[in-house]
Amino acid sequence: MNEETSSTRRPGLRIGRVFGVPVIVSPTWLILAVLVTVIYSDIVQAAVPGISGGLVYVVSFGFVVTLCVSVFLHELGHALVSRHYGIEVRSITLEMLGGHTEMASEAQSPKVEAAVALAGPLVSAVLGVAGVAALALTPPGGLATQFAFQIAASNIIVAVYNALPGMPLDGGRALRALVWAIKGDRHLASRVAGWTGRAVAVATGLGGALLYFCGVVTTIGIVFALLIAGVLWLGATRSIQIGQLGARFHLLDVRSLLRPAAPVTTGTPLAEALRRMREAEAVSVVVVGSNGEPLALLSGPAARAVPEHRRPWIPVDDVSRAITPETAWDPRWRGDEVVDAMRRHHAPEYAVMFGGRFEGLVRASDIADVLDPRRPVPTTGTAAPADTGTVPHRQEDDQT
Known part of the structure; x- marks a missing residue:
């Protein structure tokens, strides 16, 4: 259904790799399989006269599989076009309400954004046309006709619905690319596409309710429509929030x-490390080797967990996080460079290095303060002295 840049791992069964991309089936897909198999069985019985009871459910489940394959090929279209433009693809996940392709970074231009967004619906449209052609060539009333209908219906549904111009649908991403190209502001485009996504969500819910009251769909159908509307609303809201945050990216400056x-x-x-930290009026401790090379940063939660009477006997190394290439930042980074670094690797603190020399640290909470429109921009560079006798306690430390 859409592409994501989130690095959050989602639960599911990894069933293999296609072109090196992990394919994951979410547990919620089983719910979809049961619901569609039961609902579609009535359609199969009416469309194929004389079919036996057990075979009805086999054919009905075949529609589930066809729908799953259709969604997978749709997402594979996103993945392959993303790779073509140099965007790393982390996984493809199939779930109850569609699927998503997780990418390591966002498109860097409106052209790439539009190409990646439209690749999925284009694949679905081609498969749908192939299904319609097969439907026209098969005699009515048989299993072959039913199979052709499944291919046509599943892909046309996926193509048309995903082309609607609202986030988080593919049409919403295409709209975002268009606004981005016209206005030159990706973050404004995210907000616009998010608001149209909310409109699509409301229309989906109202449309489902109307069909229910007109007797076109059952109770299961209206519940399914409301679930889709809810997911769309949440995705659209997230797009608006990202756009609001993005409007403040230019305020980010590592120095x-x-x-x-x-x-x-x-x-x-x-104990000695904490004493030196208080004496220097610093906010943390950096562990260095004998040659002065920065090795690790003190972990606040780990240090606080050590009873005070044990601190003289515990090496600071035991309660520190190693400085890695992912947590070492360049002091010259600004704006999107900072955000991209956080997306690649989440941490409560980052060591700022230049020429192998440690210059200080950056806290994720300070970045959040800068991006939060409800808060003033933090003053430059200095922090309040740490209270003596304690390890500075920050909320973001508890979230690691």
């Missing part, structure tokens, strides 16, 4: 977010 950390050599007792 302005720097906080001091007190250097201590590896093997230093935790």
Whole structure:
């Protein structure tokens, strides 16, 4: 149905790889399989006279499989076009209300955004036309006709609905690309596509209710429509929020977010490391090797978990997080560079390095403060001294 850049792992069964991309089936897909098999069985009995009871459900389940394959090919279209433009694809997930393709980064131009967005509906449209052609060539009333109908119906439904101009649908991403190209502002485009997505969500819910009261769909049908409307509303709202945050990306500057950390050599007792931190009026501790190379940053939660009477006997290394290439930032980064680095690797704190030298640290909570439109932009560079006798407690530390 859509593409995501989230790095959050979703539950599901990995069934294999296609072109190197992991394919995951969500547990919610089983709910879809049961519902569609039961609902579609009545249509099969009416369309294929004389079919036996057990075979009805086999054919009906075949529609579920056809729908699943259709969604997969749709998402594969997104994945292959993304790769063509150099965007890493992390996975394809099939779930109850469609599917999504998870990407490591966003498109860097409106052209790429539109190409990736429209690839999925284009694949579905081609498959739908092939199904219609097969339907025209098969004699009516047989299983072959029913199978051709399944291919045509599933792909046309996927193509048409996903082409609607609202986030998080593919048509919404195409609309975002269009507004981005016209206005030159990707974040404004996200907000516009998010509001149209909310309109599509409302229309989906109202349309489902109207069909229910007219007797066209059953109770299961209206519940399914409302579920889709709810998912669309949440996705559209997320697009609006991302657009609001994105409008403040230009405020991000690593140098302005720097906080001091007190250097201590590896093997230093935790109690001594905390004493030096307080003495230097720093907010954390950076563990360095004998040659001065920065190795790790003190972990607040881990340090607080050590009883005070044990701190003289615990090396600071035991309660520190190693500095890796993913958590080492360049002080020259600004705007989207900062956001992209956070997307690649989530951490409560990042070490700022230049030429192998440690310059300070940046806290994820400070970045959140800058991006939050309800809060003023943080003042440059300095932090309040840490209270003596305690390890500074920050909410973001508890979330790691």
